[in-house]
Amino acid sequence: MPISVSIPTLLRPLTQDQKRIEVEGATVRELIERMDNQYPGIKQRLLDGGEMHRFVNVYVNDDDIRFVDNLGTVLKDGDNVTILPAVAGG
Amino acid sequence: MNTTALPLKGCTLAGAITSIPPCFTPAVSSLRHQARALGVDLSHGAATSTSGVVFDFLAPGLDPIATHLLGWADGRPDGASELTVQAASGLMAVHGRASGGARPLGVDYVSTLAASLALQGSCAAAVGQLRGGGHRRVDVSLAGAASLAIGQYLADATVSEGAERLLPGCTSPHDRPPFTSADGVVFEMETLDAEPWRRFWSGLGIPGELAGKGWSAFLLRYAKAVSPMPAELMEALSRLPYALIAEYCAEAGLSICPLRSLSERLQDDDLPLLLEQGPWHFTPGSSGLATTGLGGRGDLPLSGLKVIESCRRIQGPLAGHLMALLGAEVIRIELPGGDPLRGMPPLVDGCSVRFDALNRHKEVCELDIKSARGRTELLELASQADVFLHNWAPGKAAELNLDHTDLARVNPALIYAYAGGWGDDCRLHAMPGTDFMVQAHSGVARQIARRSASAGGSLFTVLDVLGGVVAAQGISVALLKRCLYGEAGRVDSSLLGAATLLCSAELQALRDGKALAQPLVAGVYPTAAGLLAIECRDSEEVKRLRYALDYPLDTEPVLRDEQIVRCLASHDMWAWQDHLRESGLAASAVREDLSAVHEDERITPCLRTEAYTQAKSPWSFT
Numbered sequence: 001m002p003i004s005v006s007i008p009t010l011l012r013p014l015t016q017d018q019k020r021i022e023v024e025g026a027t028v029r030e031l032i033e034r035m036d037n038q039y040p041g042i043k044q045r046l047l048d049g050g051e052m053h054r055f056v057n058v059y060v061n062d063d064d065i066r067f068v069d070n071l072g073t074v075l076k077d078g079d080n081v082t083i084l085p086a087v088a089g090g
Numbered sequence: 091m092n093t094t095a096l097p098l099k100g101c102t103l104a105g106a107i108t109s110i111p112p113c114f115t116p117a118v119s120s121l122r123h124q125a126r127a128l129g130v131d132l133s134h135g136a137a138t139s140t141s142g143v144v145f146d147f148l149a150p151g152l153d154p155i156a157t158h159l160l161g162w163a164d165g166r167p168d169g170a171s172e173l174t175v176q177a178a179s180g181l182m183a184v185h186g187r188a189s190g191g192a193r194p195l196g197v198d199y200v201s202t203l204a205a206s207l208a209l210q211g212s213c214a215a216a217v218g219q220l221r222g223g224g225h226r227r228v229d230v231s232l233a234g235a236a237s238l239a240i241g242q243y244l245a246d247a248t249v250s251e252g253a254e255r256l257l258p259g260c261t262s263p264h265d266r267p268p269f270t271s272a273d274g275v276v277f278e279m280e281t282l283d284a285e286p287w288r289r290f291w292s293g294l295g296i297p298g299e300l301a302g303k304g305w306s307a308f309l310l311r312y313a314k315a316v317s318p319m320p321a322e323l324m325e326a327l328s329r330l331p332y333a334l335i336a337e338y339c340a341e342a343g344l345s346i347c348p349l350r351s352l353s354e355r356l357q358d359d360d361l362p363l364l365l366e367q368g369p370w371h372f373t374p375g376s377s378g379l380a381t382t383g384l385g386g387r388g389d390l391p392l393s394g395l396k397v398i399e400s401c402r403r404i405q406g407p408l409a410g411h412l413m414a415l416l417g418a419e420v421i422r423i424e425l426p427g428g429d430p431l432r433g434m435p436p437l438v439d440g441c442s443v444r445f446d447a448l449n450r451h452k453e454v455c456e457l458d459i460k461s462a463r464g465r466t467e468l469l470e471l472a473s474q475a476d477v478f479l480h481n482w483a484p485g486k487a488a489e490l491n492l493d494h495t496d497l498a499r500v501n502p503a504l505i506y507a508y509a510g511g512w513g514d515d516c517r518l519h520a521m522p523g524t525d526f527m528v529q530a531h532s533g534v535a536r537q538i539a540r541r542s543a544s545a546g547g548s549l550f551t552v553l554d555v556l557g558g559v560v561a562a563q564g565i566s567v568a569l570l571k572r573c574l575y576g577e578a579g580r581v582d583s584s585l586l587g588a589a590t591l592l593c594s595a596e597l598q599a600l601r602d603g604k605a606l607a608q609p610l611v612a613g614v615y616p617t618a619a620g621l622l623a624i625e626c627r628d629s630e631e632v633k634r635l636r637y638a639l640d641y642p643l644d645t646e647p648v649l650r651d652e653q654i655v656r657c658l659a660s661h662d663m664w665a666w667q668d669h670l671r672e673s674g675l676a677a678s679a680v681r682e683d684l685s686a687v688h689e690d691e692r693i694t695p696c697l698r699t700e701a702y703t704q705a706k707s708p709w710s711f712t
Contacts, residue, residue: 010433066288067302068298086430087312087403
């Protein structure tokens with residue numbers, strides 16, 4: 001079940017400069033584990049103590065996973081996952 | 091001499107302090123207020139100019155520093171004013187993205203910024219002289235101040251790949267923060283984490299998907315000056331009384347603050363001191379230091395000085411940026427892996443242009459200040475520096491053993507600067523001291539709302555920018571105090587202090603029960619094509635406007651504005667700009683598209699185009 005993942009510029013050195021990669025996974029957590037198998041180091045940049053890092057937003061299609069089921073958010077064939085840096089405050 | 095409260099006692103401003111072009115009234119009023127707060131004597135002179143205000147900054151034992159506060163950076167006498175510079179620079183356009191179209195901020199923002207930059211430039215030039223430099227003149231302009239203010243937005247709009255095109259009116263002025271309750275209370279909410287936001291909306295029965303869209307919009311405020319909230323969220327709040335919303339906020343861990351008026355603000359305990367001493371709080375440190383003992387010099391007054399900056403987001407980094415523009419070497423502390431803001435699109439060469447706009451002149455040192463090793467490295471850096479600047483959350487410096495006393499121990503001559511949110515009022519520290527919360531609490535949001543189609547303040551980061559300028563100004567003053575009197579120490583500033591400075595004239599008038607003189611005409615009017623900003627400060631200028639429009643304008647404001655609109659319908663904004671300028675009036679076409687700001691020759695001298703359009707240094711030293 002390949003999922004298309006959009007990679008932000010800062011993480012592209014870890015994905016051999018690919019803007020978009022195809023990874024399988026039934027949930028976001030599984031997806032990140034498999035991404036890390038293929039592109040070591042990416043998990044460390046996304047997770048902090050087993051949870052999403054506060055400076056990272058992950059969207060499944062247009063939905064922020066923090067408002068769905070966090071890392072347990074279920075993925076289905078054809079979903080688009082987007083990773084974006086996020087900072088609140090000014 | 092007690093220089094604690096009056097750090098620049100012994101210095102004087104001499105020159106055009108009383109006889110000034112009408113459109114410079116707000117800038118000079120702020121300049122006088124700031125100078126008094128710092129202990130600078132004001133002496134009157136006669137020098138005036140149609141292009142601005144000239145005064146001499148006199149520090150003991152130094153040559154006079156001729157400070158030129160101009161309208162446009164090249165000194166052209168083309169009707170520069172608060173309103174016309176807001177219009178030409180793109181500031182109205184940024185504010186207008188979520189405020190119902192390009193329109194004035196409704197506060198003397200550019201004038202306050204420019205006054206602060208002018209005094210700061212004078213102080214820096216004096217430090218330069220004391221270090222052996224030949225800095226005897228500094229030029230600052232309203233246009234340069236405005237360009238600096240929107241530097242990050244300009245970067246976003248002009249980058250070659252992925253530029254933002256957010257025009258005035260591109261989002262609803264209603265479906266955005268602040269929010270309105272069923273009982274009519276207008277309020278801000280704030281959290282820096284998604285979880286309290288999710289809990290709050292979940293408590294109100296809002297589906298996660300909608301709350302998530304609201305969170306994405308909420309995050310956009312700081313970067314894009316828009317925040318397009320799902321209408322369902324605004325409606326949900328409009329059905330509940332404020333007290334109940336506040337209870338839900340408390341349960342969810344979300345902060346809430348009603349938009350207060352200046353009259354309410356006037357009752358606060360912290361206000362009298364902020365009005366008297368300005369937005370800075372100077373605490374003495376070591377004294378008896380060598381008075382001119384700052385090494386190194388160069389073309390710029392602070393060349394050779396070293397500043398360590400441990401700041402995030404906008405206010406603190408902007409203060410560090412200004413130090414760099416004055417010539418200092420700025421070393422920026424970032425967490426290992428770098429500041430996450432580096433990755434905020436759009437990017438050039440792998441770095442966010444918004445981030446680059448505030449940090450391009452800095453050297454970066456990655457270290458974890460929470461680790462013992464990181465703290466040791468930071469103390470080592472501070473021991474070799476002239477200034478340490480941070481904007482950590484309240485209490486964090488003490489918790490990390492990196493407070494003023496800790497750093498003064500390794501470097502007694504250090505200037506320790508804190509750019510905070512709420513300042514000394516600890517009762518407020520439970521709320522995040524962010525731009526929009528401070529706009530709400532300080533009365534700035536309500537002031538801005540008077541001229542806006544929205545219920546509240548600006549989503550342009552009004553206070554982060556002014557707070558950054560004020561923080562840098564405090565550092566420049568502290569450096570001068572150190573050079574003149576051999577005293578180091580600490581300088582605190584805050585967004586709340588900056589907000590108080592911005593509204594100081596109104597607050598003082600309210601306190602004294604006096605009416606503040608307002609421009610007789612200050613509006614943005616449609617023309618045959620485009621919008622035109624017109625400002626007339628006195629009856630003489632209104633008379634000239636009548637003559638230029640060839641119409642006997644009424645004195646009643648609503649009727650008069652209708653008449654102006656009818657007159658302007660005959661030509662486009664550029665034709666009217668030229669025509670009214672020839673009549674010696676402050677009038678300007680309103681720049682709505684930031685990507686074209688550089689085409690205006692009145693603004694061009696303030697900008698430099700590289701990978702994106704950059705705001706140049708607001709100072710020119712000779």
